[in-house]
Amino acid sequence: MQPISQVEGSFVDVDGRYVIVVGRFNHHVVDSLVEGAVDSLTRHGVDEANIDIIHAPGAWELPLAIQRALRAVQPEAVIALGAVIRGGTPHFEHVAGECNSALSRLQLEFETPVANGVLTVNSIEQAIERAGTKAGNKGTEAAMAAMEMVSLMRRLEAPSSGDEQ
Numbered sequence: 830m831q832p833i834s835q836v837e838g839s840f841v842d843v844d845g846r847y848v849i850v851v852g853r854f855n856h857h858v859v860d861s862l863v864e865g866a867v868d869s870l871t872r873h874g875v876d877e878a879n880i881d882i883i884h885a886p887g888a889w890e891l892p893l894a895i896q897r898a899l900r901a902v903q904p905e906a907v908i909a910l911g912a913v914i915r916g917g918t919p920h921f922e923h924v925a926g927e928c929n930s931a932l933s934r935l936q937l938e939f940e941t942p943v944a945n946g947v948l949t950v951n952s953i954e955q956a957i958e959r960a961g962t963k964a965g966n967k968g969t970e971a972a973m974a975a976m977e978m979v980s981l982m983r984r985l986e987a988p989s990s991g992d993e994q
């Protein structure tokens with residue numbers, strides 16, 4: 830039986846341009862997500878000159894900012910960072926739900942990895958736990974996913990007509 834072909838991304842394809850788009854709301858938490866993402870990219874060899882950071886007011890505005898960045902910058906990947914923390918009204922559901930749905934749609938529409946580092950949590954404590962304390966750093970995780978997806982996309986590149994073997 831032929832071995833099943835397996836393809837996965839690595840962390841050595843680091844010559845691409847990365848755009849980090851940040852929802853500033855709850856910035857004390859989000860700042861730690863940004864720090865984790867930038868640290869992860871640079872420690873894996875991404876040149877700081879190839880990292881752009883774009884700030885939007887909040888998670889609701891992330892999709893539009895990302896769409897514009899995808900068109901204008903044409904990065905290898907986008908890393909979306911933010912912190913949506915449940916309050917006392919249904920607003921959380923709309924902000925979190927619409928943001929996540931749009932990130933997924935943009936990823937597919939532009940065929941560009943949009944790593945999701947947008948916290949959607951029930952409390953400030955949960956947010957702090959996921960921004961570099963006991964539950965890790967979602968910014969770091971999103972950057973790692975972005976680098977791996979950049980590598981995987983390159984390995985899955987649809988061969989152009991001249992490349993067919």
Ligand SMILES: Nc1c(NC[C@H](O)[C@H](O)[C@H](O)CO)[nH]c(=O)[nH]c1=O
Pocket residue numbers: 852853854855886887888889890911912913914915924
């Ligand atoms: N409550 C949170 C928000 N709310 C603000 C919205 O994102 C948006 O900026 C506003 O509705 C104006 O359009 N944003 C977050 O990122 N996190 C929250 O917890």
Ligand SMILES: CC(=O)[C@@H](O)COP(=O)(O)O
Pocket residue numbers: 913914915916917918919920921922924
């Ligand atoms: C995610 C939100 O919009 C939320 O933090 C706002 O809080 P509230 O629902 O109490 O207005």
